[in-house]
Amino acid sequence: MIADPAVLAVGVKMLATALIVVAAALAAEKAGPQLGGMIASLPVSAGPAYVFLALKSDDAFIAASALSSLISNAGTALFLLFLALYAARLSAIASILGAIAVWCATIAVYREIPLGLGTAIGLNVASYGGAILIARRLRFTVPAGRVGGGLLDLLLRAVLVAGLVGLVVAASDRIGPAMTGLVALMPLTFTSVGLLIHSRLGGEACAAAMASALVTMIGFPAGLVAVHVAAVPLGRAVALVLGLLVMLAWSALVLWWRRRRLRAPAA
Numbered sequence: 001m002i003a004d005p006a007v008l009a010v011g012v013k014m015l016a017t018a019l020i021v022v023a024a025a026l027a028a029e030k031a032g033p034q035l036g037g038m039i040a041s042l043p044v045s046a047g048p049a050y051v052f053l054a055l056k057s058d059d060a061f062i063a064a065s066a067l068s069s070l071i072s073n074a075g076t077a078l079f080l081l082f083l084a085l086y087a088a089r090l091s092a093i094a095s096i097l098g099a100i101a102v103w104c105a106t107i108a109v110y111r112e113i114p115l116g117l118g119t120a121i122g123l124n125v126a127s128y129g130g131a132i133l134i135a136r137r138l139r140f141t142v143p144a145g146r147v148g149g150g151l152l153d154l155l156l157r158a159v160l161v162a163g164l165v166g167l168v169v170a171a172s173d174r175i176g177p178a179m180t181g182l183v184a185l186m187p188l189t190f191t192s193v194g195l196l197i198h199s200r201l202g203g204e205a206c207a208a209a210m211a212s213a214l215v216t217m218i219g220f221p222a223g224l225v226a227v228h229v230a231a232v233p234l235g236r237a238v239a240l241v242l243g244l245l246v247m248l249a250w251s252a253l254v255l256w257w258r259r260r261r262l263r264a265p266a267a
Helices: 005-031 033-040 046-056 059-084 092-110 117-135 151-184 188-200 203-216 219-234 236-261
Strands: none
Touching: 005 059, 033 046, 033 188, 033 203, 033 236, 046 059, 046 236, 059 117, 059 203, 059 219, 059 236, 092 117, 092 188, 117 203, 117 219, 188 203, 203 236, 219 236
């Protein structure tokens, strides 16, 4: 029996996104905490989710979802800050569950604020600015030589990410652009990468990676603003490409700056 084409399409999209995020998690482990945090902050989960939404939604829907995603993204700053502060003191599961609880509580509060582009940008500036100021005071000691985990880790991450993509694509018609934007930017990639790094390299490495990701994530709200502003006048395809370029340009700038700082003492 041939499966329903719509169901098959969602399944293929879920599998493709899961593979991308699992690959990013493994790369984050091998690159070390700082670069690992940068890799985890790339739009490997939200990006495909928005591409899939663009295939079945109009320009106005994408613009409204991007605005709502800005609220969700502001909550991610406190998610990352919690892990930077407590991942070294708690188990992998406890630290991730605590960070998710912080994210949910933050979103519940932020959603009560009247939504507008200026408000959404202000929330991101306040959330990331405050989190970075706190995280920059932290010092991490990452032990070397600790590697573990296996197939179960990878399956867990694949199920989490596939579930998110399936939920967003299948439910977007029912939950509307506001909730779709929130769900699309749930910090699932950071959840996956955080669990992987914590279980294989320890809590200090997880904390260092999440603290590092805070700076890289500044490009994410900038990219969402580009998508929101450009979706209706230029079309959702152009807007998504523009948003991706903004995010990648910021990541490249942060990578260049960090490498320059590493070379400075030797010079």
